[in-house]
Amino acid sequence: MVDVTLEQAVDLLLQKTEETSQTEELPLLAAVGRVCAEDIAAPMDNPPFARSPLDGYALQASCTRGAGERNPAVFKIIGEVCAGDFFAGKAAAGEAVRIMTGAPIPAGCDCVVRQESVSLDTAGRLCVPCELRVHEAYCFKGEDIACGEKILYKNEILHAVQLGVLASMGFKQVKVWRQPRVAICSTGDELVLPGAQLAPGKIYNSNLYTLAGRFRELGCPAPMVGMLPDDAALMMKNIRKIYNEVDLLITTGGVSVGKKDIMHPVVKGLLAQRLFWRVKMKPGAPAMAYTCGKMLGIALSGNPFASLTTFELLVRPVLARMSHHPQLACTRGRAVLVDDFLKESRSRRFVRAVHEDGKIYLPGRNASGMLLSAAGCNALIDIPAGTQALHSGDVVEVVYL
Ligand code: AMP
Numbered sequence: 273m274v275d276v277t278l279e280q281a282v283d284l285l286l287q288k289t290e291e292t293s294q295t296e297e298l299p300l301l302a303a304v305g306r307v308c309a310e311d312i313a314a315p316m317d318n319p320p321f322a323r324s325p326l327d328g329y330a331l332q333a334s335c336t337r338g339a340g341e342r343n344p345a346v347f348k349i350i351g352e353v354c355a356g357d358f359f360a361g362k363a364a365a366g367e368a369v370r371i372m373t374g375a376p377i378p379a380g381c382d383c384v385v386r387q388e389s390v391s392l393d394t395a396g397r398l399c400v401p402c403e404l405r406v407h408e409a410y411c412f413k414g415e416d417i418a419c420g421e422k423i424l425y426k427n428e429i430l431h432a433v434q435l436g437v438l439a440s441m442g443f444k445q446v447k448v449w450r451q452p453r454v455a456i457c458s459t460g461d462e463l464v465l466p467g468a469q470l471a472p473g474k475i476y477n478s479n480l481y482t483l484a485g486r487f488r489e490l491g492c493p494a495p496m497v498g499m500l501p502d503d504a505a506l507m508m509k510n511i512r513k514i515y516n517e518v519d520l521l522i523t524t525g526g527v528s529v530g531k532k533d534i535m536h537p538v539v540k541g542l543l544a545q546r547l548f549w550r551v552k553m554k555p556g557a558p559a560m561a562y563t564c565g566k567m568l569g570i571a572l573s574g575n576p577f578a579s580l581t582t583f584e585l586l587v588r589p590v591l592a593r594m595s596h597h598p599q600l601a602c603t604r605g606r607a608v609l610v611d612d613f614l615k616e617s618r619s620r621r622f623v624r625a626v627h628e629d630g631k632i633y634l635p636g637r638n639a640s641g642m643l644l645s646a647a648g649c650n651a652l653i654d655i656p657a658g659t660q661a662l663h664s665g666d667v668v669e670v671v672y673l
């Protein structure tokens with residue numbers, strides 16, 4: 273298909289995108305940001321025993337009935353228990369155990385009185401000047417997590433709290449979905465890697481860094497990264513080498529209609545199935561997608577802002593599907609434009625912007641070959657085809673990045 277809408281392009285991509293069925297077990301800290309691949313039930317109670325939430329004395333509440341400032345209830349202190357210890361005995365009526373925060377409540381006790389509320393008499397006995405209720409200052413066994421309760425759901429993102437919950441249950445590993453295996457390759461005879469000398473006519477390769485950085489930011493680190501000249505045969509050779517080991521290949525450059533736009537002969541030469549070429553949008557219109565075996569290829573325009581925009585709009589939905597992680601796709605909303613955008617948009621246009629508190633700001637310079645003004649932008653304005661101009665105060669459609 274040629275000249276598809278963005279929505280058609282995403283549909284065509286998703287038709288060829290499979291959620292991974294492969295999992296891996298990771299140590300907890302290696303799993304932060306990953307997607308849990310199974311439902312998990314609590315194998316135990318937490319806390320595993322009833323415990324004291326404060327420093328004080330554990331005793332039987334019924335022994336404080338009628339107690340007051342003038343006639344405190346008096347207890348014999350029979351021992352002491354700290355967090356990490358266990359009081360082996362049992363308190364009878366009229367007996368109390370000194371207890372620290374986090375220590376197990378001794379047998380025979382059903383409440384705790386805080387240390388600041390009591391005093392000791394000259395005989396060293398505990399004086400409690402008030403009535404206590406059963407289970408006052410008392411943390412129940414399993415009050416955080418009850419044994420058997422669902423603690424984690426399949427496809428839940430493992431944030432810090434989820435890792436803490438798993439740790440509190442004694443798990444040191446967790447099963448997560450395997451991440452997509454991604455390769456990025458930029459093409460262009462003009463490209464030079466940073467660090468090398470620039471000969472006349474050459475430019476430094478920025479796309480590789482922007483896109484590989486974006487993958488990392490989205491939690492899909494260390495994709496295979498390469499750079500090739502405008503040489504179709506070489507590109508085919510490289511794709512043949514990797515297509516069995518890679519789920520997704522992102523290339524930049526070489527998809528337009530110029531003499532050196534090699535991705536067309538590459539797709540033909542590989543006998544790959546082209547899904548679409550050209551998306552009705554600006555920037556990034558020449559984007560193309562194809563499948564080569566099980567590998568999905570997305571060929572993006574080489575212009576730095578075009579490749580970034582199409583990464584957000586075309587690649588992220590694919591990543592989200594592959595990794596069972598819907599939040600990896602961009603969300604949309606509406607916001608009030610603060611600045612004017614006076615350029616006419618004959619085709620649908622995406623403009624870099626800063627979104628804050630429902631307002632949307634334009635950074636000024638805005639062309640597909642310009643990258644710097646995209647720094648700090650966190651949104652794209654989605655301007656429909658045929659829009660004359662946008663003015664301050666207009667409500668616009670926004671893609672949040
Ligand atoms: P292309 O899509 O190959 O026609 O390239 C479009 C424009 O983007 C040209 O000006 C290229 O020099 C530039 N360009 C292509 N690839 C890169 C890259 N990796 N980094 C920076 N600029 C690039």
Ligand code: MG
Nearest residue numbers: 460525526574
């Ligand atoms: Mg090129």
